[in-house]
Amino acid sequence: MTLPEAFTTETQDALPLHVTTRGGFNDWLQAQPATVQAWVGAQGFDGSAGSALVLPDAEGAMAGAVIGVEDPLDPCAYGHAPFALPARSWSLATEPDASASDDSAPGDSTPGDSTPGDSTPGNSRRAALELGWGLGSYRFTRYKAPLRAPAQLVVETADGESFDVLAACTRVRDLVNTPTEDMGPDQLETVVRGIGKEHGAEVEAVTGDELLKQNFPAIHAVGRASHRAPRLIALHWGDEGQPHLCLVGKGVCFDSGGLDIKPADGMRNMKKDMGGAAHAIALAELVMARKLPVRLTLLVPAVENSIGPNAFRPGEVIATRKGISVEIDNTDAEGRLVLCDALAHAGELSPDLIVDFATLTGAARIALGPDLPALFANDDILANAWLNAGEATRDPVWRMPLWRPYLRYLTSNIADMANSGSKMAGAVTAALYLERFVPGDKPWAHLDVYAWSDNARPGRPAGGEALGLRSAFAMLKARYRA
Template identity: 45%
Template sequence: MESVFVDESPAAVELIPVTPESLHAALEGRPARYARWARATGFTGEAGGVLQIAGDQGELEAVLVGYDVDQPLWMLAAAAGSLPGGDYRLQEAGLTAEAIERAAVGWGLGSYRFRRYRSEPPTDDTPVRLIWPDGVNRERVTSMVAAIGHTRDLINTAPADLMPGELAAEAEDLAERHGGAARVVADPDEVARDWPCIHAVGRASEHHPRVIELTWGPEDAPPVVLVGKGVCFDSGGLNIKPDSAMRQMKKDMGGAATALGLADLIMRAGLAVRLTVLIGAVENAVGSRSFRPGDVLSTRSGRTVEIDNTDAEGRLVLADLLDRAGELEPALVVDFATLTGAARVAVGHEIAAFFASDDAWAAALEEPARAWDDPVWRLPLHAPYRHMLESDVADVVNASSGGQAGAITAALFLQDFVPAETPWLHFDIMAFNTRARPGRPKGGEAMGLRAVFAALEARFGRVR
């Protein structure tokens, strides 16, 4: 973070935010070459546009940045990702304090790079840095950027380098950094006894399953539980995926990464909650010990599940975790999972589908999702579809037949393991950008994180 923000710089280049409507006024009183260059290049002030303007000696003198006044978060994101190394200062006139702070977050997100596997150093290693705008809450900005960057890093990491053991180590490190505690269940016999579905999903892999429980915060604070699907790689099991569907399955632990990223932000901010994070870390592999279509599994709650499809494994992992979450009598449970292709069909890749058992919590997401450009969309927990999960031999089947309403039936399956009185949000997310946009590079993404954090902050406040 130190490399993308700086306290002061005598040679900083001015960043001038403009819109199509304000471009003319912004250029008045400036050298005529600014307007001539804008006309010559076709720069109109549209959001995401960046225009570099040279001085009399050919040096970079100023930069015009086009932005959308309704989404100031991305005001500087394109500039952070495209400008040459050096220091830059935002012209703050006419901007609200809120817009400036969000623009600083966007600068940080636009500066994100995942270079773990690059052997060549960057061609220009001069940092691109923003001078801290006046009055910005620096801790809030750096916390948001760091938490989202950590989430992206986890999702982008190659699966061979982030199997259940490594994911558990990430959680342990996070807890230690923030003065929390992490308990990891790694013994295969203990997992099999106490977390039977997690064991069944992960037992074919040489990378034994882990159950992770991270705790933090005052014991007398309202309990909030985050649950994450941590399938570190998903082959589909015996219902093996085709090549095209398996290619990006390193992201199938995106729910766990998002839960850890959100936990990081909650702990950095000091929210007044008793936080618990529950993650089932597994690899859904193919082998002689794989669970099978037609098997009947017992869950942690005692309910039995007939297996229709071994590629519907994430809901089995979550079933055990949600049962544990209910034991904590939480004020709220939020789970994140890359659960169904049906959710992608419903809302596409760039919106986080979610389900809610509590209307007030669903409504609480609307404003922060808009303000932080973290789009979410509520899908219905339509109880009549529960018939699609009926089994002839067990309490429930893990995947509905017929291919209809797949995201809804998956959510209804999970609802069976959440106490009826517990407020619950279930996020069925992509966790991956399939195209690059300013501040949102192609690759792992923390979908829903900003919206949920802002809703939690508004509801519970901060200890400090």
């Protein structure tokens, strides 16, 4: 693997980098020379989270630096460093786990830590540092050159799990940040085919009117008004004898709202409505890169919800792959329509586990805000495993209820169900809609994810963002390598 720009294996010109917490600051300071102690005191540096300070030598030249973090196991705790420090190479003064004086947060190990080659309790902080450094150095450069290069962290190798996870997070950000003109259904298919070729997977796509012939009518209905053909992209990888994992991602490459058109401010960032597909694609790539012992199927219904002479209308009744008729209450509730055909197909494959990702509802964001994806699951063991993985990886999700009495909000007088209805419990009713298309005897989890960061923060630049991806992989690793 080629090292990202923010990393190097060259140590010759690197300066020492110290990492401390507020709680461990005094111990760190007492171990420094008197000149450093005087300089730190004069600058008022105290190891606070998100702080950084360059340290001078006796002649006033740059001799090193120190950064302050809060939770040493949270990758985003290190996200400020690449641009807070001068753009040169830095080598850790001591391994982050070597100091017993800092504040350790609970859950130091992650699921599956005992697997050789993966993050282990002994280097989990090093992995967090590497991942956080990479996340903090990210800039989307396709259309605009960055103002400066990030500082470089000296590492021994690029083959560790943290770099594969970083690549997956970067994949999500790049896909979501790319405007729809350059990331429509056809380009999304090209991305999946490229990933499949790299990892020896088979990729196929059902496109345009072929969707009707092969019984994917809901995907076709949503995407038929666009000048770019709707499609179902499928990737298959792994050995037949392994447990079958099926990942599904909502690939609405742009959502105008359809004939129930969105207002301008609601449409502005709808290039990100394929954020669910971005997560599923990146997770599939990570599963293959780390060679999890699974048989993998990735399904991405990719469409553009456009306005045109043949756009689907409010009040229509459309067919679905599972044979459930659906009355269209709102054409802006299109994500669940493309997902329902994909989920029905996933169920036909009789997998061990179905996981879907979708930028599905604004209601989830109102309930939980932008940083907490809403998790729905029909299996308590699966849900708890993901919640625990979220705590361990500092990539949290929050479980929401599949409160089935709320199915009454999806009642239709002329079809088996409606695709939308009351404004009550919007995230719950969307998940309940999806559940109708999943086999009841198969573990299934649905993540309603924002896939976006509105404001730049350390480790999380404004724009596309991977949320729940790292914890999903940790959950899968624990499940299939136990």
